[in-house]
Amino acid sequence: MEQFKKALKYVSPIMIAYFPVSMTFGVLSSKQGIDFLSTMSMSLFFYTGAGQFTYLNMISIGATLFTIISTLFLMNLRMLVMSFTISKQMKDLYTGWKKVLLLSILTDEGYVLSSFSKEKMNKTNWSFHFYISLLIYISWAIGTLVGAVIGDFIPPRLGLALNIVIYIMFITMLLPGIQKQYKYIVVTLGAMIINFVLIHLIGLSAGLAMIIAIVVASLLAIPLKITEESEG
Amino acid sequence: MFIIIILLTLTTLIPRVIPLLLASKINKVPKSVDTFLLAIPYAAIGVLIFPNILTVTQIWWHGALVGIVALCFIIYRVNIFLVLAISVAMIYFLN
DSSP states (O other): OHHHHHHHHHHHHHHHHHHHHHHHHHHHHHHTTOOHHHHHHIIIIIOOHHHHHHHHHHHHTTOOHHHHHHHHHHHHTHHHHHHHHHHHHHTTTSOHHHHHHHHHTOOHHHHHHHHHSSSOOOTTOHHHHHHHHHHHHHHHHHHHHHHHHHHTTOOHHHHHHGGGHHHHHHHHHHHHHHHHOTHHHHHHHHHHHHHHHIIIIIOOOHHHHHHHHHHHHHHTHHHHHHHHHHHO | OHHHHHHHHHHHHHHHHHHHHHTTTOSOOOHHHHHHHHHHHHHHHHHHHTTGGGGSSSSHHHHHHHHHHHHHHHHTTOOHHHHHHHHHHHHHHHO
16 A cells, blocks of 8 residues: 555656546547447557557558558557566566566556656565556546547537547657657658658558658667767 | 457557566667667657648648647647647637
């Protein structure tokens, strides 16, 4: 209980900040005709903010299942980095299932909070780190639920205008990272340009263009990183 | 839908849990791999924003205009609900 209170106090700002985001997901998902159970399952099992919005957007533009799954898999590969760092921190402190439990609900935010907390992982504070991720998970689920319920009461013309919401959410997700590291502007704009060129000048299918653009633009970050360091 | 959700779940669960098996074998991941993996979401979201935002309504500049206005608000840390409300209202009345 002590650990729970401590974790709650520590993550409450994140829980409050992400509530509107998951609520928005719930609203959009139900507006797109996805049933309540599937909407909730996405937040409970798929559980990745940016990925869930990406999924909604990709089905609305008619991407194939193959394109959707490969794009999402690429996007989620970043979890490898975070999960690896946390795995290293956990060393042999906890039993296997405790490690799996903690990692299976790990998010970008949970990762940041856990690895930068003053409370370094030790034998007795597994629950503190687990609660950090669990509370974010619960808040995400409740937000989705509220949003999905509200979504059913939205009139059609307003529903159409809601199409813009997903793009605003995307911009919201990009900004914090970009403001911290400007190289991400190059990656983002690079991806947009490469995608545009591949589709309109070379004539590739949208799905293939998307995947190539994502991989090539992300590779741009590597040399940028090096210049940054040699200058700094 | 059921199968899609399982596939989607695998796309997150695999990268979340696999590192546990690797952690004891690999000491350190090269910095460039790290950088590459962390950059992917930025590229993916970029690709999804443009040019699709231009198709929010029948007229291409509607989406572009609202996107830029929203971007300015977000930079100045206006509350996200307010930004969403303004953006939706703009599209609602432009359309």
